[in-house]
Amino acid sequence: MKTFKGRMIVPGTVTAEAVVSHGGLNTLASFQKALQFGDKKATCGDQNNPDLYGKQMAGKALCLPQTIGSTTGGLVIYCACSLKRQPACMLFSKPIDSLAGAGVILADVWLDDVKMPVVDSLGEEFLEYVKDGMQVSVAENGEVTVA
Amino acid sequence: MFEHHMRLTGEQQAVLDGGKGETLSKVMETLIRYGELFGAEKMVPVTSEYNHLVTSFGLKAMGAVYELMDTLIGAGALSGQKFSVDPKPLDPNVPANFIQNIVFNHFMYTEQERYEAQLRNLGLLSDSAFTCTCYMDAVGNIPKKGDVLSWSESSAVVYANSVLGARCNRNSGIIDLMGSIVGYVPYFGLLTDEGRKADWIVEVKTTKKPEAQLLGSAIGMKVMEDVPYIRGLDTWLGKELDDEACTYLKDFGAATASNGAVGLYHVAGLTPEAAEQGESLVKPDAKVYVIDDAELKRVYDNYPIIWKDKSAKPKLCFMGCPHMSLQQLKDWTDKIEKGLEENGHEKVLVPTVFTAAPAVLKRFEGTPYCQRLKNTGVILSYICPLMYMNNPLSGKMPVITSSNKLRTYTSARYYTDDEILAQLTKGGR
Numbered sequence: 001m002k003t004f005k006g007r008m009i010v011p012g013t014v015t016a017e018a019v020v021s022h023g024g025l026n027t028l029a030s031f032q033k034a035l036q037f038g039d040k041k042a043t044c045g046d047q048n049n050p051d052l053y054g055k056q057m058a059g060k061a062l063c064l065p066q067t068i069g070s071t072t073g074g075l076v077i078y079c080a081c082s083l084k085r086q087p088a089c090m091l092f093s094k095p096i097d098s099l100a101g102a103g104v105i106l107a108d109v110w111l112d113d114v115k116m117p118v119v120d121s122l123g124e125e126f127l128e129y130v131k132d133g134m135q136v137s138v139a140e141n142g143e144v145t146v147a
Numbered sequence: 148m149f150e151h152h153m154r155l156t157g158e159q160q161a162v163l164d165g166g167k168g169e170t171l172s173k174v175m176e177t178l179i180r181y182g183e184l185f186g187a188e189k190m191v192p193v194t195s196e197y198n199h200l201v202t203s204f205g206l207k208a209m210g211a212v213y214e215l216m217d218t219l220i221g222a223g224a225l226s227g228q229k230f231s232v233d234p235k236p237l238d239p240n241v242p243a244n245f246i247q248n249i250v251f252n253h254f255m256y257t258e259q260e261r262y263e264a265q266l267r268n269l270g271l272l273s274d275s276a277f278t279c280t281c282y283m284d285a286v287g288n289i290p291k292k293g294d295v296l297s298w299s300e301s302s303a304v305v306y307a308n309s310v311l312g313a314r315c316n317r318n319s320g321i322i323d324l325m326g327s328i329v330g331y332v333p334y335f336g337l338l339t340d341e342g343r344k345a346d347w348i349v350e351v352k353t354t355k356k357p358e359a360q361l362l363g364s365a366i367g368m369k370v371m372e373d374v375p376y377i378r379g380l381d382t383w384l385g386k387e388l389d390d391e392a393c394t395y396l397k398d399f400g401a402a403t404a405s406n407g408a409v410g411l412y413h414v415a416g417l418t419p420e421a422a423e424q425g426e427s428l429v430k431p432d433a434k435v436y437v438i439d440d441a442e443l444k445r446v447y448d449n450y451p452i453i454w455k456d457k458s459a460k461p462k463l464c465f466m467g468c469p470h471m472s473l474q475q476l477k478d479w480t481d482k483i484e485k486g487l488e489e490n491g492h493e494k495v496l497v498p499t500v501f502t503a504a505p506a507v508l509k510r511f512e513g514t515p516y517c518q519r520l521k522n523t524g525v526i527l528s529y530i531c532p533l534m535y536m537n538n539p540l541s542g543k544m545p546v547i548t549s550s551n552k553l554r555t556y557t558s559a560r561y562y563t564d565d566e567i568l569a570q571l572t573k574g575g576r
Contacts, residue, residue: 024371029556032537035208047453068408071201071299074319075212082211097372101184102319109177110215
């Protein structure tokens with residue numbers, strides 16, 4: 001078990017199973033099919049992401065360095081949240097990028113009843129340590145415990 | 148009221164405090180919280196004449212976006228600038244079978260009419276302002292050097308920053324519009340001098356002019372969100388930002404932005420800030436990435452091919468993601484005519500769609516090239532190829548393209564321009 005300290009961007013507590021992307025998460029490529037065709041598991045559709053392709057993202061602790069790709073990224077996160085197909089939490093090893101930052105702030109300000117704690121700047125060691133299937137707990141102070 | 152640490156003007160604070168209503172207060176809160184994530188200490192005025200938005204599609208799954216738009220319109224929170232917007236997802240000119248048409252019109256884009264009406268209410272520039280290449284002369288949304296923008300669309304943002312010298316962060320959809328509504332954007336990242344310094348030196352050492360879409364892909368995947376300073380490309384592009392260089396940089400930039408997250412690049416001796424400031428733009432601790440022929444081949448060979456039958460005959464070819472320039476349409480007309488003649492064919496051997504901005508297509512239609520291209524069987528369209536491809540039916544089709552952006556987001560298979568030409572005029576690579 002190991003604990004990492006990051007910056008709490010959207011507060012909240014949660015415990016969930018990890019899915020890990022070691023490369024940048026292309027938000028549009030990852031979520032688009034799931035959102036369009038009613039996939040409640042939000043199965044990752046990004047062929048260029050060997051870590052996540054074909055895996056469930058909804059309800060998981062999504063561990064990633066940053067997001068990349070289309071500037072629809074933020075509104076894709078916003079829509080995933082509105083459809084309740086968002087990850088249980090988003091945990092960034094690097095400082096959050098502008099697209100993911102926009103998406104999680106939009107969801108927090110404009111949507112009611114959405115719980116998706118977001119922590120960034122957890123460090124490279126976090127992403128090296130955490131593996132698919134591990135239990136990840138987010139505390140209110142931005143501490144992330146991986147077991 | 149949430150706590151913030153930004154230094155706001157009296158006017159900005161009044162908006163945040165609800166002086167112009169609850170909705171505008173929430174818009175301001177969104178922008179402040181967004182900016183503070185990246186250390187913004189103030190909001191600065193948007194100075195461009197027009198905005199550009201990324202969201203052009205009325206996807207059923209995006210219902211929350213359209214509800215938010217209704218909220219903004221209902222509160223009178225309209226864009227202070229007219230704006231262009233990304234291409235439409237549907238065009239009856241583009242081949243689609245019976246089932247695809249049902250899926251497009253009755254399951255996917257059921258909100259299209261509602262959303263286009265919302266765009267008109269919010270400040271759409273014109274009914275033909277649907278393109279990802281709003282900076283083309285024919286379209287006319289061309290920011291000046293130093294302008295502060297609230298744009299989105301990754302390929303347009305990277306072009307505006309790099310080729311035009313404007314200043315814009317990689318804003319998300321919705322945030323783009325909100326900046327235009329309040330007239331301010333948070334000051335951070337690519338708006339600042341420091342944020343425009345290069346984290347990488349890229350040395351281009353190829354033996355021939357590198358394919359724009361391949362070079363951009365390689366750099367995007369390497370530097371991700373960082374700023375690269377590219378040496379050696381002026382050898383192939385020259386020292387002038389002429390039509391040919393701008394077209395190359397359009398496609399190159401789109402690939403850096405979609406295969407990575409590049410919002411700004413500098414090309415030594417060519418792009419405005421590099422031409423003025425030279426290597427003083429490079430951070431002292433910049434990393435180095437050398438690109439030679441072998442590196443481009445490695446990148447190309449590593450693209451996954453997700454067609455079920457990898458040797459399937461292509462059923463469709465899309466060119467123009469981002470939308471083609473007028474010069475590209477003319478050049479491809481010449482190339483296709485010549486290729487068909489050399490190989491003894493009259494029509495392209497794969498159904499092919501070239502996409503461009505409505506205003507560019509109109510100009511092209513005024514030239515003799517247009518009929519010549521149509522004679523080869525190529526279809527012209529204003530569609531967004533990406534939106535066409537984003538469904539399981541199109542995803543199963545063997546579609547080819549020389550767009551690395553389209554390859555990244557869909558099942559389309561990437562080929563170089565020469566390989567595409569061979570497929571269209573000869574069959575096979």
